[in-house]
Amino acid sequence: MNRDTLVSFEGVVKRFGSFVAVQRMDFEIRKGEFLAIMGSSGCGKTTTLRMLAGLEAPTEGTIRLSGKPINHLPTWERDTPMVWQSLALFPFLNVRENVEFALKMRGVGKAERRRRAEQWLDRMQILEFAERNIAQLSGGQRQRVALARSLVVEPEILLLDEPLSALDAALKVRMQSVLKNLQRETGITFVYVTHSQSEAFSMADRVVIMSRGRIEQIGTPQEIYGTPRTRFVADFLGSSNIFSGKVTQSGSTGLEVATRDGAFRLSGSVPHLPQSGEEATITVLDTKTNLSVTPPEGNLNVVPVRVIGEEFVGATATIYTETDTGHEIKVQKSHDELASLPVGAGQRLYASWSPADSHLVGAA
Amino acid sequence: MPRRVSLYSLTFSLPLLIWQLLFFVFPLVFLVALSFWTVKNFAMRPDFDGVNWVTMYGRAVFWQAYGTTFALAASAAILTSVLAFPCSYAIAFKLSESARRWAIFLMVIPFFTSYLVRVYSWQIFLSDRGIINVVLGWVGLGPFGMLNTVGATMVGYMTLAFPLVVLLQLFSLVFIDRSLIEAAHNMRCGRLRTVFEVVIPSARVGLTIAALFCFILTFGDFVSPVYLGGGDPTTLSILITDTTKSGQQWPRAAVIALTMIATLLVVAFVTVRFAYKGRSK
Numbered sequence: 001m002n003r004d005t006l007v008s009f010e011g012v013v014k015r016f017g018s019f020v021a022v023q024r025m026d027f028e029i030r031k032g033e034f035l036a037i038m039g040s041s042g043c044g045k046t047t048t049l050r051m052l053a054g055l056e057a058p059t060e061g062t063i064r065l066s067g068k069p070i071n072h073l074p075t076w077e078r079d080t081p082m083v084w085q086s087l088a089l090f091p092f093l094n095v096r097e098n099v100e101f102a103l104k105m106r107g108v109g110k111a112e113r114r115r116r117a118e119q120w121l122d123r124m125q126i127l128e129f130a131e132r133n134i135a136q137l138s139g140g141q142r143q144r145v146a147l148a149r150s151l152v153v154e155p156e157i158l159l160l161d162e163p164l165s166a167l168d169a170a171l172k173v174r175m176q177s178v179l180k181n182l183q184r185e186t187g188i189t190f191v192y193v194t195h196s197q198s199e200a201f202s203m204a205d206r207v208v209i210m211s212r213g214r215i216e217q218i219g220t221p222q223e224i225y226g227t228p229r230t231r232f233v234a235d236f237l238g239s240s241n242i243f244s245g246k247v248t249q250s251g252s253t254g255l256e257v258a259t260r261d262g263a264f265r266l267s268g269s270v271p272h273l274p275q276s277g278e279e280a281t282i283t284v285l286d287t288k289t290n291l292s293v294t295p296p297e298g299n300l301n302v303v304p305v306r307v308i309g310e311e312f313v314g315a316t317a318t319i320y321t322e323t324d325t326g327h328e329i330k331v332q333k334s335h336d337e338l339a340s341l342p343v344g345a346g347q348r349l350y351a352s353w354s355p356a357d358s359h360l361v362g363a364a
Numbered sequence: 365m366p367r368r369v370s371l372y373s374l375t376f377s378l379p380l381l382i383w384q385l386l387f388f389v390f391p392l393v394f395l396v397a398l399s400f401w402t403v404k405n406f407a408m409r410p411d412f413d414g415v416n417w418v419t420m421y422g423r424a425v426f427w428q429a430y431g432t433t434f435a436l437a438a439s440a441a442i443l444t445s446v447l448a449f450p451c452s453y454a455i456a457f458k459l460s461e462s463a464r465r466w467a468i469f470l471m472v473i474p475f476f477t478s479y480l481v482r483v484y485s486w487q488i489f490l491s492d493r494g495i496i497n498v499v500l501g502w503v504g505l506g507p508f509g510m511l512n513t514v515g516a517t518m519v520g521y522m523t524l525a526f527p528l529v530v531l532l533q534l535f536s537l538v539f540i541d542r543s544l545i546e547a548a549h550n551m552r553c554g555r556l557r558t559v560f561e562v563v564i565p566s567a568r569v570g571l572t573i574a575a576l577f578c579f580i581l582t583f584g585d586f587v588s589p590v591y592l593g594g595g596d597p598t599t600l601s602i603l604i605t606d607t608t609k610s611g612q613q614w615p616r617a618a619v620i621a622l623t624m625i626a627t628l629l630v631v632a633f634v635t636v637r638f639a640y641k642g643r644s645k
Contacts, residue, residue, distance in 0.1 A: 055546055075549045088547035092565040101561075102551035149551075 536570020
């Protein structure tokens with residue numbers, strides 16, 4: 001166990017009756033990091049967080065906080081404050097009383113309570129609303145109250161369960177930077193559960209991607225985006241073109257995979273070298289894929305495609321094409337790069353990418 | 365823009381309006397008028413004389429009964445609420461969905477039988493040679509005089525109000541956001557403390573309304589203080605019957621009834637204000 005480890009999950013399993021919410025989970029949370037746990041609904045991410053908070057007990061395995069097993073500790077004996085998706089602010093208390101609540105439960109004196117609560121209200125820029133009712137606050141202000149309420153006890157770790165999901169897009173982006181700065185300044189370990197890729201990737205130091213109760217991949221946002229380890233991750237992120245087929249050549253310089261759309265080469269390092277004849281799935285980022293009117297020169301993987309649609313988001317455009325077998329290939333480019341390319345629906349083009357930009361992923 | 369009353373809305377609101385006029389407003393107005401009538405030689409005469417109000421309000425026995433009734437109803441409201449709370453809490457938080465439905469069903473069953481019948485059956489339990497004293501006698505205890513006491517009156521009041529108070533409390537408890545309770549636990553608030561710090565404040569409106577209903581039901585109740593309390597101490601409901609029986613003093617009974625209505629209106633108003641205090645919706 002690493003000295004930097006704050007929390008470790010060791011073979012943690014959670015079952016609800018016959019339903020397995022989390023299956024054999026092993027991972028560590030480092031001191032002072034911003035960790036995002038991401039996945040679609042029902043993947044077990046919230047259950048994982050609730051087990052850490054002590055709101056659910058693991059069926060098997062051990063969860064350690066600072067090296068000590070905490071499985072048996074009820075939530076009120078742990079210092080794992082959580083921010084709820086609903087925020088769970090007490091509507092019968094005003095803003096100040098909400099923030100003071102945790103201090104009151106710890107037996108902190110009245111004057112000290114008030115001082116510390118005001119300090120955090122000030123830091124979250126909501127001191128002027130201290131005497132207001134929760135119902136009188138806007139969504140963003142409530143968010144700040146919820147954060148102040150959890151952080152006022154100055155914990156080592158803060159758990160956040162999709163706290164931004166109720167906010168509108170602009171406010172969401174603003175709160176993301178508030179959260180990130182807060183985490184950086186305080187050095188408190190944040191564990192942030194979300195289904196939103198943009199939230200996870202913009203704030204987190206490391207991201208855990210979960211699916212059906214299992215961890216698919218843990219890594220920095222760059223690692224996960226650049227080299228998705230499993231087909232699920234590649235699919236989930238939606239920024240890769242994915243091809244499956246049989247390995248026809250395998251060697252130290254790379255391999256060749258025969259797919260329904262042709263044979264594609266892959267070079268560079270691969271986690272494990274599959275044998276000829278094995279099933280393999282390769283991915284290539286949509287930003288690393290090119291389109292051209294004529295077949296491009298050089299050592300590239302090329303496949304003829306037909307344009308089926310386009311989508312503009314800000315400065316970039318995504319061109320959706322399909323191969324003769326109906327397999328979708330998307331290409332993301334800036335408007336400038338696409339200016340000279342005819343991309344009307346039905347247009348025949350060639351999609352191409354370098355063998356060095358392809359990645360081999362696990363079959364799962 | 366003149367507001368036109370549509371035939372559609374009239375069709376649905378008119379029966380209610382007529383009902384209210386016929387059976388509430390009109391009798392109330394009549395009661396007010398009646399309280400100013402006079403009685404001569406056991407015969408009532410339409411009049412406009414404040415003598416009934418002066419007489420009743422000048423009598424110690426009236427104020428004694430008023431104090432007794434108010435205290436009994438207030439005690440019943442508090443006692444019933446306190447005893448009902450663990451029950452409704454358990455149903456709301458400890459039972460499964462299907463068990464909760466059964467519990468609610470069981471709470472409705474008492475309303476199937478007449479309250480009078482249920483009070484009479486309590487006599488069988490509480491009388492000197494009743495079931496409880498017989499059972500206690502087997503272990504060499506008693507007999508205890510339980511019937512015709514204030515305690516027996518309370519039992520009767522609870523027979524009347526307990527299931528309703530549980531139901532009203534229950535409906536406010538089941539709507540508490542569970543994450544509030546988890547959040548309290550998460551902030552080092554233990555189980556019992558959470559009940560006082562979070563559950564009760566969250567359900568304050570429902571709990572107060574439940575207690576108010578108990579007060580309203582018991583304040584005007586005649587059955588329990590007579591058949592279980594033995595008519596002693598005298599409550600306002602008993603005083604009304606006594607007044608009407610003695611010398612046809614219906615106008616004086618009207619004074620008592622109007623005082624009771626006024627009291628309930630004030631209590632209800634103050635209670636509802638208290639329940640919603642500090643809430644801005």
